[in-house]
Amino acid sequence: GAVVSQHPSWVICKSGTSVKIECRSLDFQATTMFWYRQFPKQSLMLMATSNEGSKATYEQGVEKDKFLINHASLTLSTLTVTSAHPEDSSFYICSAPRWVTDTQYFGPGTRLTVL
């Protein structure tokens, strides 16, 4: 089946620093990728839709200047958390849809802890 990878799987950083998370589709091209955030015992919350070759679309309440998204190729999207604060600590998950089958393939997630 389709595989999506994420890197790193976990990261600990100091408050005020920036962290980049990569999401790759390994065996298919993804013109669209989604970025989610999940707090403990909560559902997946869509943050933004990443579109290859164009600007990302952000959900209401998500600061686009804080969560920078770049979708430079058909297999790679990156999420950069800028000037991270402890409240940004969460589980970040990306996904890539296969529209033909109306399914999404999720990455394994990145656990971000901001000290």
Next chain:
Amino acid sequence: SQKIEQNSEALNIQEGKTATLTCNYTNYSPAYLQWYRQDPGRGPVFLLLIRENEKEKRKERLKVTFDTTLKQSLFHITASQPADSATYLCALDGDDKIIFGKGTRLHILP
């Protein structure tokens, strides 16, 4: 308001029995519903999709039903095993994006 609800936060089922999870939605008209499994600290894994014109879908020990009149989907795991213990998420297509429920944590007791 629009809602997607999974009625049980947690469910304990004895091994070998059938586990049934419920997903209800309000003020959506989804073309399809999806079910995912999520293990702790991992991303969700797609299990099944059922379209609005399908009443039932099966895959091995899994069965999903979709009732557009009741606005409900049921997810069944037959002959449940401890390895089936996980959080199960339902999701639907709404407002040009996939909307997820909060999930049900299923514990299969040996």
